[in-house]
Amino acid sequence: MISDYLAEFFGNKILGYLISAALPLFLWILPYALYAVYAERKVSAFMQDRIGPNRVGPKGLLQTIADILKLIQKEDIVPASADKPLFVTAPYVIFAGTFAAFAALPFSSVYIGSNIDLGVFYIMAVSSFSVIGILMAGWAGNNKYSLYGAMRSVAQIVSYEVPALLAIVTAVMVIGTLNLNEISQMQTSRFWNWWILGGPVEGIQKFLYIIPMIIAFIIFFIASLAEVNRTPFDIPEAESELVAGFHTEYTGMKFAMFFLAEYGNMFVVSAISVSIFFGGWQSPFGYLGNSLGINWLIPIEQVFWFLFKGSLLVLVQMWLRWTLPRLRVDQLMSLCWKYLTPYAFINLVIVGIITLIK
Amino acid sequence: MKEYLRNTWLGIYTVLVGMKVTLSHLFKPKVTIQYPDVRIQLPERARNRLYVNIDDCIGCDQCSRACPVDCIEIETVKAVPGENLGITSNGKRKALWVTKFDIDIAKCCYCGLCVYPCPTECIWMTDVYEFSEYRREDLIYHFSNLSPEEALQKKLNYKKFEEEKARQKAAQATTANPNPKQDSGNEN
Amino acid sequence: MAELKTDQIVLNMGPQHPSTHGVLRLEVVLDGEVVVDVKPHIGYLHRCFEKHAEAMTYPQVIPYTDRMDYLASMYMNFGYVEAVERLMNIEVPERVKYIRVIMGELQRIASHLVAVGTFGIDIGAFTPFLYCFRDRERILDLFEMTCGARLLYNYMWIGGLSHDLPPQFIPKLKSFLKDFRKSLKELNDLLSYNKIFIDRTANIGVLPADTAINYGCTGPVLRGSGVNWDLRKNDPYSIYDRFDFEVCVGKGEMGTVGDCWDRYMVRVREMEQSCRIIEQAIEQIPDGDVTSAIPKRVKPPVGEIYFRVESPKGELGYHIVSDGSLNPFRVKVRAPSFVNLQILPIISRGHLVADIIANLGSLDIVLGEIDR
Numbered sequence: 001m002i003s004d005y006l007a008e009f010f011g012n013k014i015l016g017y018l019i020s021a022a023l024p025l026f027l028w029i030l031p032y033a034l035y036a037v038y039a040e041r042k043v044s045a046f047m048q049d050r051i052g053p054n055r056v057g058p059k060g061l062l063q064t065i066a067d068i069l070k071l072i073q074k075e076d077i078v079p080a081s082a083d084k085p086l087f088v089t090a091p092y093v094i095f096a097g098t099f100a101a102f103a104a105l106p107f108s109s110v111y112i113g114s115n116i117d118l119g120v121f122y123i124m125a126v127s128s129f130s131v132i133g134i135l136m137a138g139w140a141g142n143n144k145y146s147l148y149g150a151m152r153s154v155a156q157i158v159s160y161e162v163p164a165l166l167a168i169v170t171a172v173m174v175i176g177t178l179n180l181n182e183i184s185q186m187q188t189s190r191f192w193n194w195w196i197l198g199g200p201v202e203g204i205q206k207f208l209y210i211i212p213m214i215i216a217f218i219i220f221f222i223a224s225l226a227e228v229n230r231t232p233f234d235i236p237e238a239e240s241e242l243v244a245g246f247h248t249e250y251t252g253m254k255f256a257m258f259f260l261a262e263y264g265n266m267f268v269v270s271a272i273s274v275s276i277f278f279g280g281w282q283s284p285f286g287y288l289g290n291s292l293g294i295n296w297l298i299p300i301e302q303v304f305w306f307l308f309k310g311s312l313l314v315l316v317q318m319w320l321r322w323t324l325p326r327l328r329v330d331q332l333m334s335l336c337w338k339y340l341t342p343y344a345f346i347n348l349v350i351v352g353i354i355t356l357i358k
Numbered sequence: 359m360k361e362y363l364r365n366t367w368l369g370i371y372t373v374l375v376g377m378k379v380t381l382s383h384l385f386k387p388k389v390t391i392q393y394p395d396v397r398i399q400l401p402e403r404a405r406n407r408l409y410v411n412i413d414d415c416i417g418c419d420q421c422s423r424a425c426p427v428d429c430i431e432i433e434t435v436k437a438v439p440g441e442n443l444g445i446t447s448n449g450k451r452k453a454l455w456v457t458k459f460d461i462d463i464a465k466c467c468y469c470g471l472c473v474y475p476c477p478t479e480c481i482w483m484t485d486v487y488e489f490s491e492y493r494r495e496d497l498i499y500h501f502s503n504l505s506p507e508e509a510l511q512k513k514l515n516y517k518k519f520e521e522e523k524a525r526q527k528a529a530q531a532t533t534a535n536p537n538p539k540q541d542s543g544n545e546n
Numbered sequence: 547m548a549e550l551k552t553d554q555i556v557l558n559m560g561p562q563h564p565s566t567h568g569v570l571r572l573e574v575v576l577d578g579e580v581v582v583d584v585k586p587h588i589g590y591l592h593r594c595f596e597k598h599a600e601a602m603t604y605p606q607v608i609p610y611t612d613r614m615d616y617l618a619s620m621y622m623n624f625g626y627v628e629a630v631e632r633l634m635n636i637e638v639p640e641r642v643k644y645i646r647v648i649m650g651e652l653q654r655i656a657s658h659l660v661a662v663g664t665f666g667i668d669i670g671a672f673t674p675f676l677y678c679f680r681d682r683e684r685i686l687d688l689f690e691m692t693c694g695a696r697l698l699y700n701y702m703w704i705g706g707l708s709h710d711l712p713p714q715f716i717p718k719l720k721s722f723l724k725d726f727r728k729s730l731k732e733l734n735d736l737l738s739y740n741k742i743f744i745d746r747t748a749n750i751g752v753l754p755a756d757t758a759i760n761y762g763c764t765g766p767v768l769r770g771s772g773v774n775w776d777l778r779k780n781d782p783y784s785i786y787d788r789f790d791f792e793v794c795v796g797k798g799e800m801g802t803v804g805d806c807w808d809r810y811m812v813r814v815r816e817m818e819q820s821c822r823i824i825e826q827a828i829e830q831i832p833d834g835d836v837t838s839a840i841p842k843r844v845k846p847p848v849g850e851i852y853f854r855v856e857s858p859k860g861e862l863g864y865h866i867v868s869d870g871s872l873n874p875f876r877v878k879v880r881a882p883s884f885v886n887l888q889i890l891p892i893i894s895r896g897h898l899v900a901d902i903i904a905n906l907g908s909l910d911i912v913l914g915e916i917d918r
Contacts, residue, residue: 047380048676050390231670232742323376323736325743326670328900339366369741379736380673389680403709405694426606469609469700470708483694 002111021103021113028307029102029264034064036263036314043315044322074252079142082249087140090133091250091257097129098264105271106181108281108302119180120168123272124161127227130261131157137258141249152235152329157227159336164223166344167216170351171195171276174209184280191284196277205354212351217277219344221313224269226332228262231321235329270313274306281306400485405470407486408461410501414446414480417454421472421481429465430472433458435512438519446478457509459501464494554582557899561590567664568913572890572902579898584891588884591917599877604630604704604844607877612698614879615915617660620653620689621857623702626877628783629853629864630704633846641834642706643785648719648827649689649701651820655726656685657858658813665810665907666737669746674737681729684722691715705840716828723821730818738814747810748801751893751905755804761892762885765860766816767909770796770809777856789826791819806908813910845872859883859910879918883911 002023007016038053038061045052053060078087101123103113116122131154138150175183175195186200187193196213198206226233250258274280281302288301327335391398400406417434434454437443443452473482491497504512559572569590575583595614599607611626612619624646631638663678686696693701693709701708737743753763755771768775776793778786794815796808846868854863860882867876886909894902 043384044672046384046388048673049383049386049388049680050676051388051392054392234670319377319380320373322673323380324373324671325666325737325740325746327742328746328898330898331745339369343366365741372739372741376736376740379732383673383677389683401691401694401712403692403694403712404690424606426602426609467609468695468698469612470694471606471609471700474708 017114020111023111023113028107029099029260029267032267032311033260033263034068035061036266037064037067037259039315040318040321043318047319047322068256071252071256076252076254077249079249081142083140083142086136087249088254090137090140091254091261092133093136094130094133095257095261095264097127097133098261098268100126100129101268102264104180105268106184106275106280107306108299109181109185110299111303112181115179115181117177117179119183120172120178120272120276123180123268124165124168127265127268128157128161130265137250143249146249149235153229156229156233156235156329156332159333160223160226160233160340163219163336163340163344164227166341166348167220167223168272168276170216170344170348171213171220173348173351173355174199174201174213175276180275180280184275184282187279187282191279191282194277194279194282205357208354209351212347212354213277215343215347216351217273219340219347220273220277223336223340224273225317225320226336228265228269228317230266230317232324232327233332234321234326235332266314266317267310270310270317271306273313274309278309279305400487402485404485405468405483407463407484407489408466408472408499409482409484410459410461411480412456412459412501412503413444414448414478415456415459415501416446416450416452416478417456418477420475420477424471424475425466426469426471427465427467429462429467431458431460431462432456435509435516437512438515446480448478450478455504455509455512456502457504457512461499461501462497463489463499464497559902567906567911568916570911570913570916572906574899574902576899581894581897581899581902584894584902586887586890588887588913588916591913593918595918596877596879599874601873603872604846604874607874608703609698609700611879612700613914614881614918615657615857615859615862615883615912616697617912618653618657618858619697619699620649620701621657621855621862623699624650624784625853625855625857625862625864626866627702627704628855629851629866630844630846632853633849633851633866633868634704634841634844636705636839636841638706638839639834639836640832642836642839644827644831645707645711645836646702647784647786647789648824648831649692651823651827652685652688652719654820654858655817656682658817659685661813661858661907661910662733662737662810665904665910666743668903668907669743671737671740671743674733677729677733677736681726684725688715688719688722691718703840704844706838707836710836719824719828723825726821727818730814733814738811744800744807747806747904747908749805750801750897750901751806751908752802753804753889753893757889757892758804761889763860763889765856765858765882765886766809766812767860767886767889769794770812770908771804772796772798772808777854777861781854783853783855786823788830789823791823794819806904809908809910843872845870854880857882859912859915860886881915881918883909883913884916887911887916 002020004016006020007013010016010019041063042052042060053063056063056066078084104116104119104123106112106119134150134153134157138147138153141147172178175186177183183195187195188200191197193200196210196217198209198213201209283301283305287298290298417432419432419434422428422430422432433456435457437453437455443455445451468483470483473479502509554575554577557574557576559574561569561571571587571590573585573587574581575585593613595610598610602610608623608626611622614622659678659682663675666672666674666678689699689701690696691712692715693699695701753767753771755773758768758771759773763771764775764777772795774793774795777783778791779793794812796803796812798804798808799811800807848868848870850865850867852863852865854861856862861880862882863880865876865878865880866874869875890902890905890909894905897905
């Protein structure tokens with residue numbers, strides 16, 4: 001494991017582990033966030049029959065960097081009547097919640113920030129951390145409407161945790177372990193062994209599992225869209241609604257942190273779905289390294305597959321954003337409690353029964 | 359219960375149909391152009407900036423009267439007989455010096471009503487649409503080709519001519535009628 | 547325990563707001579999240595059209611009529627020009643009548659495309675807006691080819707038209723109509739029958755038929771409430787009685803009759819019917835000279851006339867009083883959006899704040915027309 005390798009290299013276990021946990025931040029999150037914004041603008045443009053940014057840099061690739069430079073040099077305004085400590089720390093709390101989840105994601109068979117046995121549980125718990133950050137942001141703005149927006153957003157995130165967790169519990173019931181690294185390892189060789197298609201289970205049970213697992217994935221995907229505040233659940237960020245949302249009072253770099261946190265969150269939920277349902281870092285059909293006989297190529301390929309599948313799901317989230325209109329707040333809540341939660345429960349019961357029949 | 363299941367089915371189905379539509383557009387050709395580098399050719403009837411061919415203008419003031427927003431200002435001076443101003447391209451003889459022909463293109467509403475009454479077709483709308491200026495005074499277009507001194511000269515010429523004519527008329531009246539008071543008394 | 551007293555707050559959706567279509571100020575009185583009253587404040591775009599008309603000659607008023615409802619200028623021209631022609635008893639050539647109908651119906655399609663696209667954006671769907679505008683660009687290209695302008699045309703003159711159709715107009719129009727039907731189907735797939743859109747607009751802003759008639763609403767707002775009233779069929783003007791088309795009426799397919807979805811769907815279906823009218827007009831159009839009946843000086847006899855047409859927003863009326871001189875004595879415009887706006891408080895009461903936006907979008911108002 002890379003964390004052990006780094007611990008050996010530095011001679012100090014803590015330093016080694018610290019560096020191995022910080023690696024995703026610099027090697028992946030920052031470039032990913034930059035290019036996710038660019039990809040969103042380009043994808044939305046292509047879907048709308050237009051071109052999108054193409055002036056800054058070749059094909060517009062440096063557009064986000066230009067935007068970040070612009071945001072950095074903006075005046076950092078803190079409203080006079082705002083609660084200053086809360087106001088300043090809120091974006092960082094949200095980002096911390098997102099970033100902490102990266103520690104338990106299995107990027108490849110040799111690299112995982114922290115190989116805890118409670119991987120899934122830890123990630124779901126830590127991604128709820130952003131709720132506190134949103135409440136802080138809404139309250140500290142000292143603005144009636146940003147408080148409304150923050151409370152709506154909190155209600156949305158907290159409610160959609162329930163179907164998301166039920167779907168995960170359904171999957172875990174089939175899998176049997178909460179350790180993300182083991183979950184990825186169990187889905188070996190062909191894509192036929194991926195959990196969404198029943199997993200590496202023998203016999204008739206595998207076919208019985210396919211439909212409940214697909215339903216569990218769909219419920220988890222919809223619930224995670226709501227967790228990330230993406231359309232059709234983006235009431236907190238909507239510009240044409242009356243209430244402007246919890247990040248109205250923010251300018252400059254703090255505003256950029258909110259967006260970094262949003263795109264980071266999008267990747268985290270995609271990565272969880274990929275690890276649990278779509279095979280994690282396993283390739284759908286054998287490894288190039290195996291056929292060529294180069295052993296050190298295999299972990300690199302695995303990282304590539306993991307990031308590729310995660311990005312594909314992020315692209316699907318962007319695709320949904322530009323297709324669907326927005327749900328109203330009460331419809332959002334009714335969707336969660338009246339539709340997703342009962343379906344998730346029934347799914348859980350069915351999977352439980354199938355698991356018992358052996 | 360049936361309503362509930364129907365709602366679920368419709369929700370999933372219509373979302374998928376919508377996604378198919380946007381996906382198909384991902385691969386269609388783009389309809390936008392890169393504007394400053396590429397410009398679309400405007401059709402021949404395009405109504406943009408006005409242009410006046412001052413050599414053809416006979417100073418009839420029709421365009422100024424047709425304008426709904428009064429953006430054309432014309433001042434003319436009658437020509438002294440004997441001065442040859444030339445003829446326009448469709449054969450009309452010019453009899454007026456156009457000393458001022460100003461169009462305030464910032465006021466113009468681009469309706470094209472000034473184009474039709476012109477007897478010599480000397481005012482028309484071109485297809486130029488990129489004519490922004492830094493100062494508002496630059497947006498008043500001066501089409502007259504007489505410099506201020508020449509314009510003043512023409513005015514003085516005409517004034518002199520008028521005075522000459524008036525004097526001649528007065529002189530003629532006295533020679534034809536040496537005793538105007540008696541005549542008018544007799545006719546009474 | 548004593549009952550908690552709730553207070554009503556007044557929220558101001560100011561003149562500049564992404565969702566009010568133009569400069570409209572809405573004062574919303576809220577009780578929690580529920581709307582108690584909405585008071586629209588207009589007048590931010592008042593440009594004294596009626597006063598100007600008294601100082602201009604009759605042909606000079608036409609560019610001013612363009613600028614009232616700038617999204618449907620052809621119809622503004624149409625109403626005024628037909629009114630003056632009736633006052634002066636001018637009979638225009640047949641070709642002029644057919645071209646006016648073609649241009650009017652194309653303008654109806656363009657205006658409804660804007661209404662549908664911006665309604666989608668208010669609800670949160672960003673993509674249909676761009677598809678609608680792409681189709682509208684083709685219509686504007688057709689207009690530019692004919693009269694030179696893209697938005698404010700000054701095309702219909704008293705007694706005729708300013709230009710005849712160029713030779714490439716009809717082939718381009720035919721290809722546009724063919725592609726437009728496919729675009730309409732795409733729009734229906736993407737937006738109209740989308741479950742989320744239906745949830746946002748069905749049963750919202752229900753306008754009962756008798757309320758609509760009492761307040762004088764016309765156009766898609768009235769037809770969305772189930773009343774079968776279209777001036778092109780009930781009080782035909784120009785040559786609309788020669789064409790075969792349906793009047794689209796809201797039937798409450800997705801909810802109650804007269805909700806936002808019905809009004810929206812009436813507009814989408816009207817675009818389809820306009821395509822039918824245009825196709826029939828292209829078949830029947832005769833040859834002729836479009837400028838032969840234009841008088842040298844427009845000097846109507848003393849009298850007055852009130853003439854109404856079915857503009858894309860509703861019943862557009864012109865009341866022209868002439869005192870025999872070159873300038874009209876009085877031109878009064880009955881703007882459809884002005885009358886339609888007064889039902890906004892009625893349909894918003896009891897709903898949530900987010901629904902005001904949906905209601906306003908479904909009424910399809912243009913501030914240029916309201917304020918003149």
